[in-house]
Amino acid sequence: MRRYELRNAIVESACNGPGFPYSRRLEAHRSCVNALAFSSGDGRFLASGGDDRRICLWDFNEGDVKTPSFTLKGPQDSIRDLACHPLYDEVLISVSEDGTVRRYDGRQAMGEMLQTCSEVSGVQYHPTLEHFFVTSDDHGSVVLRDVRMAFGSQTRGNNQGIVQRYNTKLSKRSASRLSSPEASSVTFDRDGSRLAVTFLHYSPTIYALSDPDPIAVLNGKNLPDGTPNPPSERTYSNSCTMKHGSFGGPGIDINDMYAGGSDDFRCYVWKVPSAPQLINQRQNISADDWEASGDVNTIAFSESRSGPKVLPVEISTPLCRLTGIFAGISRNLFIYLSILVGHNSIVNTALFHPHYLHVVTAGVEKKIILHSSTQSSPCTQNLQLSPSTVRKLDDQESERDRAIFFTSLDSGGLQPTDITEDIDERQTLSIFDHIIREEGEADVFQLRPWESSDSSDEESDDSNISWH
Secondary structure, eight states: OOHHHHHHHHHHHHSSSSSSOEEEEOOOOSSOOEEEEEEEOOEEEEEEETTTTTTEETTTSSOOOOOOOOOEEEOOOOOEEEEESSOOOOOEEEEESSSSSEEEEESSSSOOOOOOOOOOOEEEOOOOOTTEEEEEEESOEEEEEEEHHHHHTTTTTTGEEEEEEEEOEEEEETTEEEEEEOEEEEOOTTTSSSEEEEETTTTTTEEEOSSSSSSEEESSOOOOTSOOOOSSOOOOOOOSSSOOOOOEESSOOOOEEEEEETTTTTTEEEOOOHHHHHHHHHHOOOOOHHSSOOOOOEEEESSSTTSSSEEEEEEEEOOOOOOOOOOEEEEEEEEEEEEEESSSSSSEEEEEEESSSSEEEEEEEEEEEEEEEEOBBTTTSEEEEEEEEEEOGGGGHHHHHHHHHHHHHHHHTTTOOOOOOOHHHHHHHHHHHHHHHHHTOHHHHHEEEEEEEGGGGTOGGGGGGGGO
């Protein structure tokens, strides 16, 4: 009984209290960390991969995880995402920048390949329906596929295995054309009833499995206490890097949270109601009613400019925002900045542990941050409280950041062999500070206008899509 009460107290703290106020830095990589994944089952191992082409395995059964247990040599090519089969350890799917979806089976000598006409950005097996998987791509398409029809000689005749195409096009009364934002990743919740898509230049969007239209969008218009975010403060944004989020929650019976990284150097965690609740609250608006009423800047989803519009539920108050631990001031030659043991730049990836109330985050820096709702747990001890603030962009450094950015381009990203770790990190921050200033406020309707070569084909394959 006491164990049950303790569990409920922890859940209450995470859901209705400060969220995940404790954190620790996990360091082993030498450059940007791009991917995080927990092993299936009990989530014993965290696998991390980065630009240093190494895969680190962190053992969460150690009792106080601080360093990787194993370091492996990673792949040399540009694999964008990997998905392990929910039942068979020998089977996995990979997607790549060359537009291929490859299925591997360790029990067979040869793999199978599906060639698409766009750069595939994400892939996930459905957690309970073993024959289904979902993919996202840089054209903005998000589709559910049946593996039995997706691979083999008849893939074209079988529509490349597509059994559900999700509506990802945006409509705004003040815009003359729809927008098709790039889908940078996709993920299922624990039972596969919902999936979340991370869009570039837009908000994380929630779908029900069997419904093509979105049911919720997540943003940071409000602070966690419900008050509006101050105009002078940055909030959730995704305009500069490819990001991956995840569903999670306390234990195996609750899966009502979604976490995603942001360009404002934070990780955001939202509470997401069930799919039936969101479907009941979603608005479906006819084309005539859409043109006659409402704010001209309200964004809806639509398959065509003249078709009906869908307004998903807007969840604008996050449960919490994750930062890091304050460490002090770093002074070194041209370096003078407040250092957080947490993230000092863009957060790309956020991942829930499958059983513990932990979130791990990574971004354009070398470090991984472990966040917790409690100071200690079965896999951590004596975590420190995280601050409520993050590093701010320094406008006085904009010209220097710009110069460092273009110097990096001219050098092909190569750094002198004798460069110190502090200077290397400051240069990384400068490069991405410049990118944020240049791309952080981009309008998705200007960057990604969508049009079809034939209005009757607006729901046909991706070859009709063009951008200007």
